[in-house]
Amino acid sequence: MIELFNAALTVNQATMRRLRDAPDVVLRGLTIVLFVGLLVGAVNGASAAISTSTPERTVDQVRAVVDQQVESLVLGPNAEEVQPIVRFINENEESFYALLTDLLSLPTPLPRPVMLFFQWLASVVSTPLSYLSGMLLAVTVAHVAARQLGGQGSIQQMVGLGALSVAPHALDALAFIPVLGPTLGFIAWAWGLVILVVATMIVHRLDSMRATMAVLLYPLLLILLGTLLFCGLLFLLVAAAAR
Amino acid sequence: MHALSTLARLGIGGLLLDPRAFRAQRDDPGAFQRGLFLVALVGLLVGLASWIGDLGEYLTQPDPEAVRSTLYDGLTAMPWFRQVAEEVPGFSTSFEQAFAQQAGLFQTNPLLGLGGVALAPILALLSWLIVGTIVHIAARAFGGTASYGQTLACTALAAGANLLGLVQVVPYAQVAGATLLGLIVTYVAVREAHGLPSWRAFWAVTIGPLLLTALLAGLGCCAVIVLVSTLSNAQGAAL
Numbered sequence: 216m217i218e219l220f221n222a223a224l225t226v227n228q229a230t231m232r233r234l235r236d237a238p239d240v241v242l243r244g245l246t247i248v249l250f251v252g253l254l255v256g257a258v259n260g261a262s263a264a265i266s267t268s269t270p271e272r273t274v275d276q277v278r279a280v281v282d283q284q285v286e287s288l289v290l291g292p293n294a295e296e297v298q299p300i301v302r303f304i305n306e307n308e309e310s311f312y313a314l315l316t317d318l319l320s321l322p323t324p325l326p327r328p329v330m331l332f333f334q335w336l337a338s339v340v341s342t343p344l345s346y347l348s349g350m351l352l353a354v355t356v357a358h359v360a361a362r363q364l365g366g367q368g369s370i371q372q373m374v375g376l377g378a379l380s381v382a383p384h385a386l387d388a389l390a391f392i393p394v395l396g397p398t399l400g401f402i403a404w405a406w407g408l409v410i411l412v413v414a415t416m417i418v419h420r421l422d423s424m425r426a427t428m429a430v431l432l433y434p435l436l437l438i439l440l441g442t443l444l445f446c447g448l449l450f451l452l453v454a455a456a457a458r
Numbered sequence: 459m460h461a462l463s464t465l466a467r468l469g470i471g472g473l474l475l476d477p478r479a480f481r482a483q484r485d486d487p488g489a490f491q492r493g494l495f496l497v498a499l500v501g502l503l504v505g506l507a508s509w510i511g512d513l514g515e516y517l518t519q520p521d522p523e524a525v526r527s528t529l530y531d532g533l534t535a536m537p538w539f540r541q542v543a544e545e546v547p548g549f550s551t552s553f554e555q556a557f558a559q560q561a562g563l564f565q566t567n568p569l570l571g572l573g574g575v576a577l578a579p580i581l582a583l584l585s586w587l588i589v590g591t592i593v594h595i596a597a598r599a600f601g602g603t604a605s606y607g608q609t610l611a612c613t614a615l616a617a618g619a620n621l622l623g624l625v626q627v628v629p630y631a632q633v634a635g636a637t638l639l640g641l642i643v644t645y646v647a648v649r650e651a652h653g654l655p656s657w658r659a660f661w662a663v664t665i666g667p668l669l670l671t672a673l674l675a676g677l678g679c680c681a682v683i684v685l686v687s688t689l690s691n692a693q694g695a696a697l
Contacts, residue, residue, distance in 0.1 A: 241474045306537045314532030321520030321528060330518035337630035344622055348635030355642065362656060370642060371475045448682065455690040 216246050223247060223379035226410055231379070231417045235372050244378030248350060252343025255387045260338025262391035264331045270319035274312050281308060346381045353377065353430075357415050361429035366419025376414035380407040465496050472618025472643050480650035483611040490607045493614025497586045498579040504623035505578025509571045514629030516568045530557055586614060589666070593648055596662040602652025612647035616640045641667070 222230035234240055267273045285304055288297045323330065354377035358370055383406035390396040408430065416426035471479025483489040533539060534553075543550045587610070594602075594609040604612075619639040625631045641663060649659035 239474075241476070245474070303538065310532070310536045314529070314536075317528050317532060318520075318525065321524050323520050324517045327518075333514055333518060333629040336628045337632070340625040340628050341632045341634070344625065344632070344634045344636075347622075348638065351635055351638045351642065355638065359660070370646065371477070374475065374642070451682070451686050455686045 216243075216250060219243060219379070220247055220250065220382055223382035223410060224406075226413050228413065228417060231376055231414065234379075235368070235376055235417055237375075240375030241371050242375075244375035245347070248346050248378050248381045249343050251381050251385050252346045253339060254385055255346075255390075256339040256342030257335075258388040259342070259390060260335040263338065264335045267334075268331060270316050273319055274315050277315060278308075278312060346384060350378055350381050353380070353411060356433045357411060357430045360432045361415050361419040361421060361426070364419075364421060364425045364429055366415070366421050366425075366429065368418035368420070372418045373415070376418050377411055379414060380411040382410065383407050461495075465492065465499060468492065468496055468615060469500060469618040469621055472615025472647075473621055473639070474618075475643060475646050477646065477650055479615060480612050480647055483615060483647075484604065484608050484651050486611070489611035490614075493586075493611045493617075494583070497582050497614050497617045500617040500620050501579035501582025502575070504582075504620055504626070505575040507624045507627035508578070509568075509575045511626040511629045511631060512571050513568045518629065582617065582620065586610070586617070589613065589616075589644065592666040593644060593663055596665050597648050597652045597654060597659070600652075600654060600658040600662050602648070602654050602658075602662065604651040604653075608651050609648070612651040613644050615647055616643040619643050 219230065219234065221227075234243060237243065266276055281304065285301055288294070288301055291297070351374070354373050355370075357377065358366075358368075358373040361368070361373075383403040386399040386403040389399050392399075412423070412426050412430050415421065415429050416423055419426070419429070421429065468479055468483070483493065486492070534550075539553075590610040590613045591606075593613060594604075594606050597604070597609065602609075619636050619642075622636045622639070623633050626633060645659055645663045648654060648662050649656065652659070652662075654662065
């Protein structure tokens, strides 16, 4: 499994071809998703459990988010217009934090550490499914487009090899590091995209241009369609308001 | 015991899109009955797992009545509440009434979830029969050759995708990907059962959800048009 994980990260085409022809291609691909998901879920779950270990820490987290939002409002281009909103937040935030602390401090049948453990465990078991869901969507769309472009691979091969695109998301385990976390997340996403293109190329025996088109075609079309729909709706609403 | 291990093998075969599991279902005369048991068993297990998870969540949450009174005390102690209460006569009474009406939202009883456990296999069987029937009609229209029983026996393996729902045994866990995986399993099932080429199998499986999406999108557009015309009429009347 580690060998396959390394092969995915290094986009090793020989290993990917061997995987394509293996009868247990789906099982081996999904093992990578499970491995990455468990790793990321365990680290991120632990990070979340530490930052919410006491009601005070949870409230501090909320306070940091609210402060950041208020700062962006005050420094934004509509600073004058949002003054009433900022004043409302400033007047009420301390009593809101007091309410939040009271709610989080209410006694529960099982002690708080049990809840934190459950939430950590939930993160561990849910993260692989979250990766699986995203991967299946990307793989299905790429598979349909690849078949339209003349590809010959099967959905089993596509799922098995497409699952390798989850491997770089092991970097998401560092998401708790400020600034560096989101950057690494973007790198993992781009790296995964490259692996998905190579996987489509190998599964469907397409050239790199067609494989890239297969992976990007429908997402780009969807973005375009979504933008057009949004603009149309906005136009309709503005027209209705102007009448 | 042997029957259970066969069911487990079939469920995992469906989850892993193993063509051999689908072919075995297609060619076995007793496969429909086995499929029925598989769908019901997975439905029951997922329902039970979900209930256990809910019970765990219930045991780690405070008493709903305490949440309600803390929320009420906290909200009424906020500066905005005092300001509005001073400016708007009768606001405090209306707020209290509205809060009392929402009291049911805070009440949860884990025992009520047991009904869901019993309902889960029934819903799983119903959705299997409905999806199987639609897919069978579409597959036959596209030139498929399998019988209704064979289609249902193969599409029963889509229950394997629902095995992902077992993670709900962990409180606060979220399931994702089961629906899409279920669609992919159904596609493989139709292709193997009816011996259809990939594109025909694809359309046989997607035509139902596509029609439903088109219907919902049409209804959504109608709702937007009605909303916009109502807004413009209201504005015209105001002017």
